[in-house]
Amino acid sequence: MPHDILPTTAGRVASAGERIETQPAGRVAPEARIETQPAGRVAPEARIETQPAGGLDTPLRGSSTDEGETSPRPKGKSDDLRALESGLDALQTDARTRRPWWRRTLAGALPPIVLVVLLIAAWQAYTVIAAPRPDLAPGPLDVAAALGQSWEDGRLQLAIATSLERGILGFLIAIAIGTPLGLLLAEWGLLRRALGPLLSGLQVLPSVAWVPAAIIWFGLSDATVYFVVLMGAVPSIANGLVAGIAQVPPQLRRVGTVLGASRWQLATSVVVPAALPGYVAGLKQGWAFSWRSLMAAEIIAFGGTIGFGLGSMLQQSRDLADLAGALGTILVILTIGVIIELLVFAPIERGLLRRRGLTGASA
Amino acid sequence: MSTITAGAGAGRGAPQADLETRSGSTARTAAIRVSGLGKRFGDGGPVVLDGIDLAVQPGEFVCLLGASGCGKSTLLSIVAGLETPTTGSVEVADGGAAVMFQDASLLPWLTARRNVELALRLGGSGLTRAGRRARALELLDVVNLADAAEKRPHELSGGMRQRVALARALAQDRPVLLMDEPFAALDAITRDLLHEELERVWRETGRTIVFVTHNVREAARLGQRVLLMSSRPGRIVNEWTIADEGPRRIESPQVGRLSIEITEQLRREIRRNAA
Numbered sequence: 001m002p003h004d005i006l007p008t009t010a011g012r013v014a015s016a017g018e019r020i021e022t023q024p025a026g027r028v029a030p031e032a033r034i035e036t037q038p039a040g041r042v043a044p045e046a047r048i049e050t051q052p053a054g055g056l057d058t059p060l061r062g063s064s065t066d067e068g069e070t071s072p073r074p075k076g077k078s079d080d081l082r083a084l085e086s087g088l089d090a091l092q093t094d095a096r097t098r099r100p101w102w103r104r105t106l107a108g109a110l111p112p113i114v115l116v117v118l119l120i121a122a123w124q125a126y127t128v129i130a131a132p133r134p135d136l137a138p139g140p141l142d143v144a145a146a147l148g149q150s151w152e153d154g155r156l157q158l159a160i161a162t163s164l165e166r167g168i169l170g171f172l173i174a175i176a177i178g179t180p181l182g183l184l185l186a187e188w189g190l191l192r193r194a195l196g197p198l199l200s201g202l203q204v205l206p207s208v209a210w211v212p213a214a215i216i217w218f219g220l221s222d223a224t225v226y227f228v229v230l231m232g233a234v235p236s237i238a239n240g241l242v243a244g245i246a247q248v249p250p251q252l253r254r255v256g257t258v259l260g261a262s263r264w265q266l267a268t269s270v271v272v273p274a275a276l277p278g279y280v281a282g283l284k285q286g287w288a289f290s291w292r293s294l295m296a297a298e299i300i301a302f303g304g305t306i307g308f309g310l311g312s313m314l315q316q317s318r319d320l321a322d323l324a325g326a327l328g329t330i331l332v333i334l335t336i337g338v339i340i341e342l343l344v345f346a347p348i349e350r351g352l353l354r355r356r357g358l359t360g361a362s363a
Numbered sequence: 364m365s366t367i368t369a370g371a372g373a374g375r376g377a378p379q380a381d382l383e384t385r386s387g388s389t390a391r392t393a394a395i396r397v398s399g400l401g402k403r404f405g406d407g408g409p410v411v412l413d414g415i416d417l418a419v420q421p422g423e424f425v426c427l428l429g430a431s432g433c434g435k436s437t438l439l440s441i442v443a444g445l446e447t448p449t450t451g452s453v454e455v456a457d458g459g460a461a462v463m464f465q466d467a468s469l470l471p472w473l474t475a476r477r478n479v480e481l482a483l484r485l486g487g488s489g490l491t492r493a494g495r496r497a498r499a500l501e502l503l504d505v506v507n508l509a510d511a512a513e514k515r516p517h518e519l520s521g522g523m524r525q526r527v528a529l530a531r532a533l534a535q536d537r538p539v540l541l542m543d544e545p546f547a548a549l550d551a552i553t554r555d556l557l558h559e560e561l562e563r564v565w566r567e568t569g570r571t572i573v574f575v576t577h578n579v580r581e582a583a584r585l586g587q588r589v590l591l592m593s594s595r596p597g598r599i600v601n602e603w604t605i606a607d608e609g610p611r612r613i614e615s616p617q618v619g620r621l622s623i624e625i626t627e628q629l630r631r632e633i634r635r636n637a638a
Contacts, residue, residue: 257445
């Protein structure tokens, strides 16, 4: 009789008082006992009674590869389990190879580029076919000429440099203020309840509304511009972080606690990394608000010690009734916004989501 | 021994020495000792746990079995120190307990290796960064996942994630391992393999394991001792000690017979709630 047949068929079941014996006939096998005890009593020593009989070693479940082995845990056994596990792992995971980067870039970039080219072509076709007044509906070529003119004057470069510098600097200051504020709000419930609605209200308020007040406080200076930018961006960044932290699954905090994390370690190793997607979404919105507020401030607050930015250039075009110049400036402002989104935020967001296995809308 | 007692300021208290040590071989220091434990959520809320007395010996594999909502997970949370008891006390052996949950609860932004490394770092293993890395790879090899070390949780199957969680629990290097229905969400084939894996790890590492489940066969397959809990309030109503003669199969007649016996009593307990 091969001893790879289950040994455990031979056993005794005993339950409180009575004893049932089950001994399959003709089988030489170790004796197993199951005991039932009243709850609450513990008798760990009253356990095992195994009597190897008939020269049979305690047989194992499993395949006939165990035949002839004497060790109760032959090496082949654990290799068997490893092979089984590896097989199952291979079945349950799909090795998905990613497309090469240039194909992904092409697939992402091509549709919008084609659309833009089509729109410009349609615009040009309209100006050629309908021939509207060039001062009321300039064509793409007129706009390009206006931009080329301001480039030659050096006004375009100056405006881009001034606005970008202010936008980026203002945004960085907003991060420096909004991040600690968000952390404070997330950790301190009372403050969140008190300040939260106010902060959300500030987010709704168009930050342009601050321009008149800021001009009265700070005059026509850079301080006015930065104040307006901060009032636009800080609430978004702080609220994004608060929302990100609020969305951290409680189970992750439990895990951190179970792993022995201190309060500080829990924050730095678990909560903040888990809140990153929400935080980055807040940053992205904060940048959008910074850029918009900056343009609004530059259009309204014109002159004084305020330098020459894209908003100022727009305002100048209005004063000169130069529609081609105004449209060109709008396109430049739009393009800068798109480029920053594509080069800065989209890759960060995509990386965050991909690492977490979430294929977001921006993928 | 760290002690959790009921009442104000409940938490892991000062070490209590020599509480259980007596001369002779019959009484060893229990790895977990629960006495007179009761739990009630909120004032006047339902009694979830009532009069739980339990001692788990070092190296023992105990399965805690009961219907859904009987409080077995609450009991485990109290032993883990995640919740405080209303009455009674819990003592856990020096070094405390590691916990495994039903979902693997891995940090989704870290690779399998980094998840294990995090446990080594937070658990105060005293290893250097390189040491943690090497140890994490060793532990992943224990659960046969060395090849998947650089994968993130979403790239792993449910069974693989639970094995990473097991490696992470082992990384904590604590004498007691508490498992809260860790395989309940897995398919039967994977669960069967993980039973073998867990049993192997248990035999090799000598951990004390408390395994919460609502699966009777799983309890009969794994445990050296199966504790049956009643519902509302949760009490331990019976226990079975199973002769340990090496690994059993879940489809073996021994497990089957025991399962029938346990199921019958479990059903009696559930029927009592109908009235």
